[in-house]
Amino acid sequence: MSEAALTPSPARPARRAGGARVRGESRLVQAILIAIALVFLLLVLGLPLASVFVEAFRKGWDVYLEGLSDPDALAAVRLTLLVAAIAVPVNVVFGLAAAWCIAKYEFRGKTLLTSLIDLPFSVSPVISGLVYVLLFGAQGWFGPWLKANGVEIIFALPGIVLATIFVTFPFVAREVLPLMQSHGTADEEAALTLGASGWRTFWTITLPNVKWGVLYGVLLCNARAMGEFGAVSVVSGRIRGLTTTMPLHVEILYNEYNTVAAFAVASLLALLALVTLVLKTLLEWRYADHLSANGKH
């Protein structure tokens, strides 16, 4: 490398003939690569997202609102909120318990336990629903017993909740676990030595340390819980107004060629996705150091 590059002076052009440019491409190459990346993202992500709102408002606000205020649509919104309200807290409790025992202790089979918690991520959503049908469906292992005792799980709320918990199972645990691991156990040990009880130590030391991680996990878990389609569609039975969550209601309307109403309900879900994305990005920017134990998300 020439001296010029080692002692840069503003008077001299940074780039000399002979190509002293060490790192990076020419402006033209950069522009072309950026353009290709942006066009690809536009085709794959941008246009589909835009089309949701364009299709929803194709016939104006009145038709849009009409689609949303349909009693079945409102019932779907209520069911979706209910399912998320049950599944997300269950996940938080489970996620904290799992992170606590994996992060704070050494024991045999820890690696296996960690892999098993991640297992639902590698299972097709349809299979997540299928397993419950095989257990609790009319011809499933417990089907006859459930029928004799009048307990409804499949084609009812419990099945939908179970399938949702299955697909969202690892969300909170995997965000909190690396965070708890990075904090170690010194703080908790100090608190215990000073006479705090186990629960008090957890509430005043451990939880505040990982709260942003918990929030991050809750955010992703909630988005998945409200938007889950495959697993829920298998166990729901699609009884209109009773066992249809919002994504299932979208499917029903779409298959009835009621496109505007389908996209109207879909636009609510797309909005949920956008809000989730914005909150997630804000959390990453604002609390990067509190979330950084597991690197970039």
Place this chain on the structure above:
Amino acid sequence: MQAAASRWRQPSILPGFGLALGVTLTALCLIVLIPLAGLVLKAASIGPAEFIAIARSERTVAALRLSFGAAFLAALVNAIFGMLIAWVLVRYRFPGRRLVDAAVDLPFAMPTAVAGIALAAVYAPNGWVGSLLDPLGVKVAYTPLGVAVALVFIGLPFVVRTVQPVLEEIEPEVEEAAALLGAERLRTVFTVVLPAVFPALITGFVLAFARAVGEYGSVIFIAGNVPMVSEIAPLLIVIRLEQFDYAGAAVVGVLMLLASFLLILLLNLLHGGLRRRYGHV
């Protein structure tokens, strides 16, 4: 952490291990392990002869071939463009870069059914992109190609988010050294940068592939769902269930489970260790 290493192996003074492990194992068994065991038992209970008969039936084979073929194609497209997008996001500065960076995660946040009807609308013969391709004789929606497009959508963030952090950590000195030794830029990229990110790229590819194989919601709206042609394996499971053919559904389910376990195994072998961050959200 190193000073504490020896203490970690001793019994901890922290309370609550039994409770936490109890809650974890109970939830894991009730929600995940017992139901999955039920699936395997169901498939096993029909006997090997019938299992093989269902597994080798024309429709099962066609569905599995489409699911795996389209997933492979989509993961390949994602590996190429995901690498490019990660590169552009890490190396270049342009207006809206942070917005684009955040937007890459859209497929993680977007409900799959919404993605499905939106992609069908855009790539249908009368859609924004479909209407441009239609005169060229290219049909995307309601063909196997449509399946691949949907799988590209849901797999993209896996590649970008796996490659991006690795690309960020490459020391500039290495590239500078290559350039100082006389390598052209393109050669530096292919002999210095690419080998460094290659493991991450493979990981991203496998993650995108594994996710795409099991995908259902975003595919069924754009696929057309013609048996033997554009019917994916998860859809075949749903159809079997609707016909109350639990055995048929269980066999396809077990075959898919088996395939995804093999993929995880392959991934772990490739990296010779446990991947803590397996399968991004």
